[in-house]
Amino acid sequence: MxxxxxxxxxxxxxxxxxxxxxxxxxxxxxIGHQDTPGGAQLVYQDGYLFVGHISPPAGTSIFDVRDPRNPSLAATIELPDSQSHSHKVMVHGDLMIVNSQRHRRKFFRKSEALDSVEARLALEFGRRPTEKEIAQALNVKPEDIDTLRAELENGYTNGGFRIYDISNPARPRALSFQPTGGMGAHGFDFDGQYAYVSTEMDGFRGNI
Known part of the structure; x- marks a missing residue:
């Protein structure tokens, strides 16, 4: 309304x-404008704007906005793989945390249902279902089935979060990567000492 x-x-x-x-x-x-390759989460600290991007290869951009009328790109961090996106970012003091999550995770999540859907359709039809029938049940295109089968076979192993030293925002320095399993890290918060992460680590999926 x-x-x-x-x-x-x-x-x-x-x-x-x-x-x-x-x-x-x-x-x-x-009063100012700066083009970016798409953005999701934006965080401001001490004259710098930290932007998490939604599509690879763009990972995180850091903009100098101390002169808000003339913002400029201070640094960029590209993703190390094409399977992930890094659309969330949090900063506290000299530390920055960014997520690593399966790009197009809602689509690739459908791979987890392939076997059960195929078994259900086989029981329903009394025969092996066609690719088209499986695709229709999963609400995807028939040509997507091979992609989903490859995802089911190979899995996704790059999920987690990365920590950077941003004492010099123009030169972020990678400190560590923490794998979390599953489709990776999604939402999180960071207080400078602890990171509170929404993820799929073994034993915690569906739990707190």
Missing amino acids: IKEDMYKESRAGAFPEADGHGCISSHVKR
Whole structure:
């Protein structure tokens, strides 16, 4: 309802027209802009903006925004593999933590159901199901089945989180990688000493 009201107000001229970048704002004024290869979580600390990206190979970007009218790219961290994304970032003091999670995890999660779906359809049809029938049951394209079978066979082993030294934000230095299993780390918080991570480590999936 709120979105609908805002839309009606904007159509009625209550909001200003969009600027050259498609931005519409009311009671706030944009003073700077910086293109990025897509972003998810953004964290600000001491004049720097830390941006986690959603699609590989982009991992994390660090922008110098001490002059907000002229933001500039201070550093980039690319992902070490094409299977992961690193869209979450937290900073505290001289430390930065970023996640490593299976890219397109909701799609690849369907691989876990392949065997049970195929068995259910075989029982239902009295014969081995076709790729098309399996795909329909999983709500994917028939050409996706081979990709899901490969995922089921090979698994995903790069899930976890990475810790960086950002005492010099322009030169982040990798300190460690903590594997967590499963599809990797998703949401987390960090207080400078402890990281509170939502993950799928053995024995903790579905538990706290």
